[in-house]
Amino acid sequence: MQILxxxxxxxxxxxxxxxxxxxxxxxxxxERTLSTAAQAKDVQLVCVQSNxxxxxxxxxxxxxxxxxxxxxxxxxxxxxxxxLRDALLSVNIPFIEVHLSNVHKxxxxxxxxxxxxxxxxTIVGLGANGYEYALDALIKQLQHS
Ligand code: DQA
Numbered sequence: 001m002q003i004l005x006x007x008x009x010x011x012x013x014x015x016x017x018x019x020x021x022x023x024x025x026x027x028x029x030x031e032r033t034l035s036t037a038a039q040a041k042d043v044q045l046v047c048v049q050s051n052x053x054x055x056x057x058x059x060x061x062x063x064x065x066x067x068x069x070x071x072x073x074x075x076x077x078x079x080x081x082x083x084l085r086d087a088l089l090s091v092n093i094p095f096i097e098v099h100l101s102n103v104h105k106x107x108x109x110x111x112x113x114x115x116x117x118x119x120x121x122t123i124v125g126l127g128a129n130g131y132e133y134a135l136d137a138l139i140k141q142l143q144h145s
Contacts, residue, residue, distance in 0.1 A: 001042070001142060003135065004067045004093075005034060006056055007049040008075030014100075022100045025128045034131055041139055053081060060087040069138045070095035071131060078103070078113045085114040094141065096134040099124040 007027060010017060015026035031047040038045035046067070048059050056077070063070070070093050077084050078099070088095060095115075102125025103110040116122050120141060123130040 001068050001139070002044045002046065002066055003038060003138060004059070004063050004070045005031065005045055005047045005131070006059065006070060006072040006074075007047075008056060008073060008077045009051040011073060011075050012049050012051065023127045030128050030131055033128075034135055037132060037135055038139075043135075043139060045135075053077060053083060056084060057087040060084075060091055060093075063093060064091040067093055069093060069142050071098060071134045071138060072096070072115070073098045073100070073131075074113075074115060078115060079109055081114055085118065088115070089118060094120050094138070094145075096120050096138050097122040098130045098134050100127050100130060101125060 011027055014022055014030070015024060027049055035045045035047065048056070050056050060070070070088070072095055074081065074084055074097070097113065097115045097119040099122070104124065113122070121137065123134050126133065
């Protein structure tokens with residue numbers, strides 16, 4: 001089984017970026033923890049972060065043949081990107097949406113997501129642990145489908 005972990009803009013700055021909001025763990029640390037957890041379950045995890053919408057879209061298109069599920073934190077694109085939403089719809093790969101912060105407690109413009117209504121589920125506000133919960137849930141979901 002192969003799972004793609006996609007992280008959007010500014011998430012390469014985790015650890016330095018607003019640590020009171022996003023925590024102190026770096027993206028490399030999160031990816032390492034998740035890859036180890038995936039390996040233990042015989043799952044191959046491919047990790048991609050980009051600040052650019054087209055790189056994320058191209059990666060989703062290229063995943064159509066061999067990726068079984070996606071964990072995505074679209075970051076600021078959550079609230080703006082019809083193009084990224086359409087890319088996920090175009091490949092029909094089941095996905096879970098993750099946000100480190102509780103976007104519903106924050107500014108009004110963060111309350112709307114272009115992804116939540118087409119995701120299997122969403123995990124918000126649980127920090128970096130949210131990615132681990134998403135991996136566990138996605139693997140269980142894929143094993144039972
Ligand atoms: C975020 C929330 C978004 O509103 C924000 O633009 C981010 C990170 C989160 O993980 O909490 O970049 O997706």
